[in-house]
Amino acid sequence: MDQGDRESLVRALAEAFGAAVDVTPGDGAAPHILLPSVELPEPWTPSPTRALTVFEDWPRTRPLFFVDEQVIGENGEPPRSHHSKYLLGESWRGFSFNFPWSGDDPVRAVQLWLTRFTVERS
C-alpha cells in the first residue's frame, strides 16, 4: 500500500471515529492505525477506549482489530475467546468475532468489528 492510500485510510477513520493516527512501524509493515478514542456500549468499560487496526492484505481480508487490554464486559472479564497480541511495545486484546467481509470501506470494517460489543455483553 502506498503512502497516499495509507493517508486515505487515516483520514476516513479519523472522520468516522474522531481521531486516527498512523503508527505503522516502518515502511514495509502493514498499515497500523490507532484509534485513540472509540466509544463502546454498556456494559463495556472503559469507554471511550483505544483500538488498533492492522490492515494486512487489505482490502482482500478484513483488518485485524484490537482493543485496549483493560476493556472488560459485564462479568468483569475480557471478551470471550480473547487473546493477547504484542504490538508496538504493548499487549493488545484481540478477540474472536466472525462476520462476512467484502469491499474496501475501512470505516465499515471497524464498525463491523465494534458490533461485537453491541451483540455481546461479555
Add this chain to the structure above:
Amino acid sequence: MPPVAPRRPPARYVDLRITRALFEGVRSHVENFTRGEEAGFLLCSLSRLAERDVLLANEWHPVPDSAIARNANGSVLSWSSEFNSEVLQRAVDLGSTAVLVHSHGCPGPAFSDDDRRNERGLFAAFSRILDPLLTGTLLLGRGDACGSFWAAGGHGGLVFRRIVVVDAPLEIWHSGDDRITASPSRARLARQTLAIGPASDAKLRDAAVGVVGVSGGGSHVVQQLAHQGVGTLIPIDDQFLDETNLGRHVGATAADIDHTLKVDIAKRVINGIDESIEVRAVAERFPSRETIAALKEADVVVSCLDRFDAREDVNAFCRRYLIPLVDIGMTIRSTGEKLARADGQVIVSMPGRACLRCFFLTDSLLARERRERPPGYDENPDAVGDPQVVSMNGVLASEACNSVLDIVTGYSNGRRVARQWQYDGRTGELLSGDLPSRRAGCPACAEEGQGDPRSA
C-alpha cells in the same frame, strides 16, 4: 528531639545497551585522538525496569569538526550550542534521550574538572527538556567506563553501572559501581570450567535468561541452563501439567498432573540442581504485563513455543529491547501410522542482524496459521495436540543451550554467532548455516531498540 534526616531513596542503576556495530562506530570516533578529544551523542530509548533503567542506543551523532573548539593541547573539548540544539531537537522528535560520549583512552576512566563543569551546564537543561527521560554522559575507558546521569534538572540517585554490547558473546564494560560479588568458583561447574575457561563461571552467575514456554522444549532448556550455572532464570508459561505432557516434560511426575503449574515444575527442577539460582517464574502467557516486565530483565531469551504468532510476539519484544533471542521449534508430521517428517530448527537472532520476521515468520505463514488455527485454538481442551518426541525436543534444546552458553561466555571464539541449525529428526542430521541478510521493511526490525512505548 534532633531532626530526622530524610531517608534517601535507593539509587537506581543505569545501564546502556548497544549493538556491536553501533558501538564500533562510537569507538572509532571517540578513540581517534589524532586531533585531540572527540565526542558525540547517542540517542537512546528507555527500558524502565524495577530497579534500573536501561538506555537502548539507536543513533550516533558525532560532533562535527566544524562545530568543535579545542584548547591548545586538544584536551578540552567544546562545541557549538547550535549542535546541541540540533541533537536535542532530534531527540525530542524521536521521543528519545541524548547521552554524551567521549573517551580519555585509558582504563579506570574518571571525569575531569572540565568534564564536570561542562556536564553541569549542559545536562541540567537537557534533563528538564527531556523529562521524564534521564540523560547524561559516558566516559569510555579500556573495557570499562564511567557515567553521570541527570533527571528532571537534578543530579542524584542515578548510578551508572555498565555498558552491554549486544553480540555473541555479550561484552560488558563495567563501571566502578558495578558491584559484582566476588564469589568462589562453583565446584559443581568444575568440569565445565575446564572445558570453556575459568571466566565462564562468573559470567554465567551474572547472567539472566528468560525461557518462554517451559513444556516440551523449554523444560529441557531450563534444566540444562540450571546445570550450566546461569544465575537467574525467568521461566514463563501459564499452563498446568496434563497427562499428555508427561511423555516429554523433563522434571514432571505423575503427581503433577492437573495440579502443578509448569513454571513451578521448572522452579523445582532448577532449585533442585542449585538453590542459589534465582528463579523469577511468571505463570502467565506472554505478552501479559507481568511477563513483559519479567522478560525485560533478561540478557538472553529462549523461545520454546509452538505457535508462530507467539514466536512473532517474542521476536518483536526482543528486537525492541535489544535482547538476543534463541528460538527453537519442531514440526512433526505423521501419516497416522508412522513418522513422515520431523523438522526442527534453532535460530539465534541477534540485534543488528536478521530477525525471525526477516526470513522465517513470513506474512503468509502467519496468515495461514490465523486461518487454520486462530488464536486461542491451543487453549481449547478438545483441540488435537501436535505430535512430539521428547528425544527430538532434547536435541534442539541442547543446541539452544549451547547457543546461550556461547552468547554469555563466548566459548566458541566467534564460531557460533548468529546462525541457524536445521534438524531432521528422522535421520538425525543437524546442519548449521548462516542467517540471511536483514529484510528491508521488516516490521520487527523497524522497531529495534525502541524500548518502552512512548505512552508508558
